[in-house]
Amino acid sequence: MNTEIRRIEEMSMNAHPSLNTVYYDGWQLRFAGGYTYRANSVNMLYPSTLPAADKIRCCEKIYSHQNLPTVFKITPLSCDLDSALAESDYSIVTKTNIMVMDIPQMNTDGLCSVVTNNINENWQSNYCLLNGISEDSIPLAKKMQGNILNQTLCAVLSCNNEIVACGLCVIENEYAGLYGIAVSEQHRRKGYGQDICASLISKAARYGAKKAYLQVVDENTNAIELYKKLGFKDKYQYWYRVKALS
Structure with missing residues (x-):
């Protein structure tokens, strides 16, 4: 399952390209002038070797330098970081469902x-x-x-x-x-x-x-109902952890 999740996440980034990207020990730091969390967040898709706490502080410095809040996208590939972000005063924003269907x-x-x-x-x-x-x-x-x-x-x-x-x-x-x-x-x-x-x-x-996928905010029950009628099924959920600029 993780292989398909990573694949969908990669395709999602390609379909919503940021304007600048910093690659950092398996993480992608995306920047697009603050337009959408998707294009202005840290994405963690690949193995990492450096201490997470040090990396979080480094990300905060980079986003602060761009006058942007620090945002982490949490998927099933990065859930182990969620509790650490919560302890560092990061709030959950925009729970979103990924839905997939065979065409x-x-x-x-x-x-x-x-x-x-x-x-x-x-x-x-x-x-x-x-x-x-x-x-x-x-x-x-x-x-x-x-x-x-x-x-x-x-x-x-x-x-x-x-x-x-x-x-x-x-x-x-x-x-x-x-x-x-x-x-x-x-x-x-x-x-x-x-x-x-x-x-x-x-x-x-x-x-x-041969397959279709989409993203829909968890609170948008009308859209979820529509997509299920079309044949889409829940695949996984992601959310953002956000820390406001100090």
Whole structure:
């Protein structure tokens, strides 16, 4: 199981690339101007040899120098560090579920989403709007998306000439990762989110994807219910340990 977890974590970092990375004794310290914990956190995927307490202090110095809070991403690969961080006044933030499914033969009749192969300016604008990305973070979000090197699929769904839903898929090693699935508030519970997901997954299958994965915040029960209907199952959970700037 740990092998697949590490694989998904690596693909997740590739699909949401940071702007700078420091490699430190098996840890990756990611930086992207503070936009998202995923791209501004310490990721621990590989064996480590140095004392953990010393490494934590070093990470704190590096993030403080960038005027960023120190954030550690805790997965089943790094749970042994969780108690040490808790004792050092790190708080738990954003418990998130990773869900995975085998991609079945899908009936695409009736799907309304438009899927294109490449990220473009128009799609990015809709993505940022529907995902509620702040004005200050939009340039960072666009730059990071432009740094994705694997095959991307971009989906939008229109209703009465208005873009009401969107999503991103990044394909790597026969996995299709779904990101930023969003539906405008006034158009929710109409099946648009399911349409976006099914459209992306079916198109990803044509590119050779055999499995799909996504991340959903533990509190988002409506989205979890939708993803289970599509066939996704819980794989593992992660969370962040955060220490505010002093």
